[in-house]
Amino acid sequence: xxxxxxxxxxxxxxxxxxxxxxxxxxxxxxxxxxxxxxxxxxxxxxxxxxxxxxxxxxxxxxxxxxxxxxxxxxxxxxxxxxxxxxxxxxxxxxxxxxxxxxxxxxxxxxxxxxxxxx
Amino acid sequence: xxxxxxxxxxxxxxxxxxxxxxxxxxxxxxxxxxxxxxxxxxxxxxxxxxxxxxxxxxxxxxxxxxxxxxxxxxxxxxxxxxxxxxxxxxxxxxxxxxxxxxxxxxxx
Numbered sequence: 001x002x003x004x005x006x007x008x009x010x011x012x013x014x015x016x017x018x019x020x021x022x023x024x025x026x027x028x029x030x031x032x033x034x035x036x037x038x039x040x041x042x043x044x045x046x047x048x049x050x051x052x053x054x055x056x057x058x059x060x061x062x063x064x065x066x067x068x069x070x071x072x073x074x075x076x077x078x079x080x081x082x083x084x085x086x087x088x089x090x091x092x093x094x095x096x097x098x099x100x101x102x103x104x105x106x107x108x109x110x111x112x113x114x115x116x117x118x
Numbered sequence: 119x120x121x122x123x124x125x126x127x128x129x130x131x132x133x134x135x136x137x138x139x140x141x142x143x144x145x146x147x148x149x150x151x152x153x154x155x156x157x158x159x160x161x162x163x164x165x166x167x168x169x170x171x172x173x174x175x176x177x178x179x180x181x182x183x184x185x186x187x188x189x190x191x192x193x194x195x196x197x198x199x200x201x202x203x204x205x206x207x208x209x210x211x212x213x214x215x216x217x218x219x220x221x222x223x224x225x226x
Contacts, residue, residue, distance in 0.1 A: 035215065037163075037215075044204075044206065044217060044218075044219050044220045045155075045157075045163065045206055045208075045217040045220075046217065047214070047215035047216070047217065050215070059213045059214065061214070095162055095163075100168065102150060102151065102153070102168040102169045102172075103150075103151045103153075103210030103215070104151075104153035104165055104168035104169075104174075104208065104210075105153070105155075105163070105165060105208075105215075106165045106168070106174060106175075108162040108163055108164070109162065110162055111162055
């Protein structure tokens, strides 16, 4: 079964850091671009970052540039999102997702919740 | 930066009716990179349509996508109670993904 499982969310103070993980199974992880997408409480979807199969290309939404870093370990299959200098507006459910060739997101994890609050 | 505007914000229809959801781009976009998603409460989004008109794996043929340029449509024929959800359009361009704000579909 093709599956993505996120972990690492939690409560963190403003200015703090958190690293999210996404474990992939049931497909060849190293063959796909991967993305992180977030959803603030009661709001819509916002794409956060993505990364090419070999890690040679990474892209970020403007609001997280310089604070978030996406990475991957193709040998062990996880995708990561290192989040530094967290702000209240980063509070959201964070999903990892697999990209298909048409640049749509065809497999999603169940999400992990990040709350930034003092 | 491309902005996707979805309409209506909320749609309330009865089972068996036809739903037409609109997604308008602020400038012409490639239909190859236009997708639609369904999100039910408490669940992750699910890919419905990619490349503007291609159904994803396992999606019933009641769901169809169309459009080009700046105007795209998701049509759900013969609504069923389980179609109650928020629907998002999404575009990829200039190395960035953009989502519309969503249309909430209510089934009476």
